[in-house]
Amino acid sequence: MTAMAPDRTEPDLSFLLDRTSHALRSRMAAALAEIGLTARMHCVLVHALEEERTQIQLAEIGDMDKTTMVVTVDALEQAGLAERRPSATDRRARIIAVTEEGARIAALSQEIVDRVHREALEALPDDERTVFLRAMNRLVNGHLSAPVESPQAVRRARQQG
Structure with missing residues (x-):
């Protein structure tokens, strides 16, 4: 006798967020690869340009x-x-300084990142896009603003940037 799967009472938010996040990251990786960058390289360049920051920061x-x-x-x-x-x-501290070429590439990579985000959001009608962004920001800054302690390791999400 085969056991029946329990009935779902709520939408699978984990699946929806994981699936869209993975798809967005893969699109971002492909777009940035065209100029020889990774998302991490882009992140370091743009944040190092904002102000003097150490590698740890x-x-x-x-x-x-x-x-x-x-x-x-x-x-x-x-x-x-x-x-x-x-x-x-x-x-005593060492900072990451962006070169002139690095600043040029950072500006280009920011255009790419903005384009990938814009294209993703353009899949939604304007009125839904506004509601979606408001709801996501509310979750990110509220109920889901910080991870909770767990006995099992959970892969960390990348921070904004």
């Missing part, structure tokens, strides 16, 4: 572990887009 913004951050900055350095420099305000 940028890793926190991009929700990257230390190893991933080192690999990302190494790739940016090898491409001539960023470099590690002593901080102007704290000689």
Whole structure:
């Protein structure tokens, strides 16, 4: 005798968010790959341009572990887009400085990121888009603003940026 699956009483929000997030990340990766960047490289470049930031600060913004951050900055350095420099305000700290070419590529990558997001949202009618964005922001800043402790490791989501 085969057991019956329990009836679902709510929409599978986890599936919906995971599926759309994965599809969006894959579109973003493909679009940024056209200019030789990854989403992490883009994140580091744009946030390093905002203000003087250390590698640790940028890793926190991009929700990257230390190893991933080192690999990302190494790739940016090898491409001539960023470099590690002593901080102007704290000689003990090293910051990630974006080169002139890195700033040019960051502007281009931001156009790509904006285009991918715009195309995704254009799949919705204007009135639904407004409601969707309002609801997502409400979840991100409210009920789902922070993960909870769990006995099993859960893969971390990338931070905004």
